[in-house]
Amino acid sequence: MKVKVLIKQLEWFGVAVSNSYAQVFFSDNKGFGIALLLVTFIDLFVGLSGILAVSAAMLTAKVLGFEETLIRKGFYGFNALLVGIGLGIYFEPSQILFLLVLLSGILSVFLSVTLEGVLGKYGLPFLSLPFILIFWMFRLAARQFADLGLSERGVYVLNELYTLGGKPLIEFYEWVQHLGMPESFHSYFLSLGAIFFQQTLLAGLVAALGLLIYSRIAFMLSLVGFYIAYLFYSILGIPFSEVAFSYIGFNYILTAIALGGYFIIPSRSSYIQLLLIIPLAVLMTVSLQQVLDPLYLPVHSFPFNVVTLITLYTLKFRVDNRAGLSTIFWQQNAPEKNLYSFNNFMRRFGKNSPIPIYLPFFGEWTVTQGHNGQYTHKDDWRHAWDFEIRDEEGRTYRNEGDYSSDYYCFDKNILAPAKGVVEKVVNEIEDNIIGTRNLEENWGNTVIIKHGEFLYSKLSHLKKGSIPVKPGDTVEKGQVVGKCGNSGNSPYPHLHFQIQASPYIGSSTIDYPISDVLVRYKGKEELQSNSNPPKNSVVSTLTAQPEMKKAFAFVVGETIRFKTFEGEEVWEVKRDYFLNKYLYCQRTKSKAYFKVDDLMLHFTHFEGKRKSLLYLFYLSAYKVSFGFTPGLKLKDTFPINQIFNPRRIFLQDFLAPFYEYLRAEYELEYPANNRGFSKKALVLKGAICKSSFGKTVETSRFEFVIDRGGIQSFEFERGSQNIKAVCECD
């Protein structure tokens, strides 16, 4: 029992150590970490030195009390590892050396945190800069240390191997060393091994295999990066020997992985950019070598660090993404996962909208000018909408339309689009006579509301004297803040609505979506979670039904219990360090992340056991609207890595930056009939459809039964498997 507790307490350490190894290739894959760990032990003392440095760093971070999730990710460990290995390779093993390794491990944590602070301000990673700085420091200092002998062990690899594994290992090593392969392959594997200071083919092969298992895209990128550099060297005729090249060749591999798929979402563009970036890295390496050689310092991964950082920094200042290079905003430690969830996020939401902004009116309105509109929504003010009400014949007025009051939208309540504080009010401008415009006071009567930092909404052309709020007032979402009018640059009554980053009248607009809009456009009706309704679309907001909110608007701290044939499932609603909310299943340690606003629930991510009920629930409640019209259908798509078996997407991974042939679609259907105020349960049915090249592979069906108390039961059916869970609500 005690042992169990002890193991549990030490579990974090194991994870952190293995991740520290994997992190060198940006991975958090346990198997990959352990493989790399073994690779370092090709030289026993090097291996020991590496693990000592990592352990020192981990304990330092833990004792000082850093964020545990970051420690577990190996965030503070991988630089220590590199320093440890480096020192182990360069110097003769001795007690002094191990003391130095210990110190370097501690120092690497300090330096990592410092650089995290410095670079973090610019939103940049610190990469392996701490390692380079520390290693250079030791290299410079070591010349003064008389007791430290330079190691020659690197030369006598066989001796080391013999002590480690006897004759069979030597034979295996020899066999690998003499594998027939083209010269460039050889260099490639040596380069991979050189990341860990291992100049052997075996190390390179194991690292390559680990890389392939960890990520298909990273593996491809490593080849792409290596060969671009290799060719560039040949074309330029830069003199290089294989050994010398492999000691710097990994720079191109790491740069390719970092910029081709890890910090930038892998895509056709991210691959193409490498054609330019890798040669730049080559030039930088060659010139840095010239600078550092007189100091007897190796360049190591310095060029990779510099190229990656300047590229990422430069990309931040673009005003649009016409080059198709999207930097990641949620690192999942694998290019595939980043790609699938990024693509999925773009399909589902398009834009991030941390604070939901809703439509500022009741009922159905028509967009009469959208973003980049033909009349006035241009330049700095291009991200705005004009709304009017149209009747069945498409007219915006009754009678002849000679008076403001003839217009359907005139005098209608305008609402606060979200909770906020009123910043500015203009309420005294006369409404125009139809057909005339007031260009002096262009925006007319206006309310500006602050919803968050750098997030303001502006409602303009309101009716004179109709605004009941004043600056400083707190307004709730849906509170009346004025009436639609015809003031300012408005020839006929309409509402101008825009989101801006500053509180002034006349501020330029920002591109920010409207949440949960029912859009009718070109004969199609769709509930859009993040909407930028185009011109002539008819938009409205659904009203949330209390029972749907009770069922699906999870509140942090709440517990949800389900009873199945197999027993009871208990889920807690939790919130993590980054304020992401998730359902947590204690039994299977699974997490289903979601985001919920006033009108909708979206599940965004799942981590854990796919056999758990929570996973099925995550699939089934992937997108739920709390309001609905009879027969409303919701559609959505899943990131395929969350649905398909990893074996099934192995091939897809290689192609993923260019083409996705696997698809997983979600559909939810609301009942066609209105239930009035009866207590009849609400039955929601839906399906999840997996397809490959457009052909359906598998369809699962699910059903929710909801009553006033919330979810009553949940049923999931896949093939012959049928699971029914009954909610034990209080």
Add this chain to the structure above:
Amino acid sequence: MSKLTFERPIIQRINAGLPSKYGMPRRLEPLSQIDGVSIESLLQEFGSPLFILSEQTIRKTYREAYRAFSSRYPKVQFSWSYKTNYLNAVCNIFHQEGAWAEVVSGFEFQKALANGVPGELIIFNGPDKSREDLKMAIQHQSLIHIDHFDELYDVIHLSKEMEERPKVAIRVNLDTGIYPLWDRFGFNFENGEAGDALTRIMSSERLDLVGLHTHIGTYMLSTDAYRIAATKLASLAVKLERKYGHLIQYIDMGGGFASKNTLKGAYYPGTDTAPSFDDFAEAITSALMSSDIKPDHLPMLILETGRALIDDAGYLAGTVLATKRLSDGRRATIIDAGVNLLFTSFWYDHDIRPVAPVSDQSEDTTIFGPLCMNIDVIRSNMMFPLLKKGDRFVVRRVGAYNMTQWMQFITFRPTVILLDKEGKPHVIRKKESLETFNSQELTPDHLKDFDL
């Protein structure tokens, strides 16, 4: 130059009336088409007289009304008032547009069910609900709007016998500053009866109180009355929440919105005085929104307006039977549709038009129906062109109440047709025949034969 039609000379006092702001009264414009369909051809095809309903107008009016409310309030529901016009085709148009059903008798309740309206979407109003009716309503989980204490006791009794919990609301009558005060339906607000009824319901613990209902009158020309009524109902809802922690789910403001018909004795025509849907909507919704009800708890707003939704869509076309001159020299025109079909002519000055253009000359005319009864007067006095026997006429805005309150008296009730969106006519109620009546009658054996 073609030969002018002969018009019999008469001597008439100049009686142009006072000029209105538009000048002297104009002649009546003929109305020859409905939705682009010739009335004359319809009369030839389906006989005279003939009720004509326009589906296009019904849908358009409904959407206009819905838009007026839904663009001002988050949860709006219309409920079609069956008694206004319960021809199945008409009801189903409203149901297609999303309206629920509002019924005031067991018969109407069954009619709604037969039309396919789910029981829980039927609102059961009115003072006449038998025990059987109530049972049926409870079983169907319909919304029962309780009118008086005797009914409340019935419902409480039934709730003890039955499995289903009755869903109830009370009808409240209140002083909105208009005359006459409609205090014959429901529980009075000012004297505290409404509060007593609510206490009774809450303490019974067997009824689900889901809403509050009022219906302040009929043919209301004042929107302010609605504002007052909505404010008072909202205050009742707030009291309920404070006292019992109970949230009601809807407020039913009833109906009574005026149509554009002109009331007898009104100085201005209805087209000028009737408030628009927007006016009513503004009064009601602004009262609810500015009440003390919390924004999250705003109840659904239910409207049961009937007249204003259907009146404009109905027409009665017919034929002149004869003309004559009365003893005082006034002209009389006898038409083939009387008060048996136009019940509403007792309170409206109906807008009657010739179908084909006739002479420019108008004369003070009394328009009589065909019945052999003195009361059968459609318009006692109007400036009307000189129609002859066989000429066609059409009465506008007869969609509300006439097709439910009409009488089978002396003659049969005529065909009703509906012009669909493309203008294609559909018979939605056949003309009655002798068999219609005889099939209902039983003659005892000893009365079967007679010798004359």
